[in-house]
Amino acid sequence: DVKVTQSSRYLVKRTGEKVFLECVQDMDHENMFWYRQDPGLGLRLIYFSYDVKMKEKGDIPEGYSVSREKKERFSLILESASTNQTSMYLCASSPLLFRATSDTQYFGPGTRLTVL
Amino acid sequence: SQQGEEDPQALSIQEGENATMNCSYKTSINNLQWYRQNSGRGLVHLILIRSNEREKHSGRLRVTLDTSKKSSSLLITASRAADTASYFCATDAGAQKLVFGQGTRLTINP
Numbered sequence: 001d002v003k004v005t006q007s008s009r010y011l012v013k014r015t016g017e018k019v020f021l022e023c024v025q026d027m028d029h030e031n032m033f034w035y036r037q038d039p040g041l042g043l044r045l046i047y048f049s050y051d052v053k054m055k056e057k058g059d060i061p062e063g064y065s066v067s068r069e070k071k072e073r074f075s076l077i078l079e080s081a082s083t084n085q086t087s088m089y090l091c092a093s094s095p096l097l098f099r100a101t102s103d104t105q106y107f108g109p110g111t112r113l114t115v116l
Numbered sequence: 117s118q119q120g121e122e123d124p125q126a127l128s129i130q131e132g133e134n135a136t137m138n139c140s141y142k143t144s145i146n147n148l149q150w151y152r153q154n155s156g157r158g159l160v161h162l163i164l165i166r167s168n169e170r171e172k173h174s175g176r177l178r179v180t181l182d183t184s185k186k187s188s189s190l191l192i193t194a195s196r197a198a199d200t201a202s203y204f205c206a207t208d209a210g211a212q213k214l215v216f217g218q219g220t221r222l223t224i225n226p
Contacts, residue, residue: 004158031212042204042218043159050212058213090158094212101146102208107158 003027004108006091012114019078021111023091030096032074033105034058034066037088049074050096081115088112120148120188120205120217128223135192137220139205140185146208148181150190153202153219162190162203195224 007022025032033048035058045058047066055066063085067075074093078085089112092105120139129135139148147166151159165172165181165188172179178191192199202221206214 033213035216040218043216045213045215048213088156092159096212101210102149102212102214104149104161104164105159105206105214106161107151109158110156112156 004091004093004106006089006108006111008111009109010112010114012116013078013081014116015082017078017081017115019081019113019115021076021078021089021091021113023074023076023093023108024072025074025093025106026072027093027095027106028071029093029106030071031094032068033092033094034064034074034076035090035092036060036085037090037110043090046076081113083115086113086115120207120215122203122205122217122220124220125218126221126223128225129195130225131195131197133195135195135199135222135224137190137203137222139188139190139217141188141205141207142186144183146210148179148188148208149206149214150177150179150188151204151206151216153204155201159204192222197224197226200224 004025034046035043049055049068065077091108094105120141123138149164150162153159176193202219204219206216209215
């Protein structure tokens, strides 16, 4: 079974703190994604990566950065956390089968981040 | 954006009944996928239907795709309490990305 793990299920941080959310997948997938999920807004893509050290901005990258130093690990960084970044953060991975189409995405359990 | 939009936003039915959820999108797609999310958890992939397919089955799930109407439906037959969850459609935005709708919240009453 594909397994995507996230470093924390719940996290509470203070405004201005630097926050690291870690995601690890064990299926040798090329693609990895970070989403945030908010009530009424669905899932919104923050960043994704299709290879080590490669990244692309999603729909809402402002206030976030990412790091992918190893194929299995994709980190989301909040440089200076703000209260409007309180949300559920979901990591996902998918294989690269055909460059022009998207395959199934496998999700981690999510990290519920609260910024006070 | 070719965001999928689910309808209804919420659905409550009795155990044993069938549940139907719909998804509409705006532009042409390569494939459309349905996911389930139990409360407070990650999403789980249910089924993928390609643009050249019209219907697909998986257990109690039946998905249809009408590319001329840019719509899809997910039917869950003989619903169970364990089917209580939110259901999302996701459209293939190209370049390895998916665009998710806001979801349908399904409640199965015993």
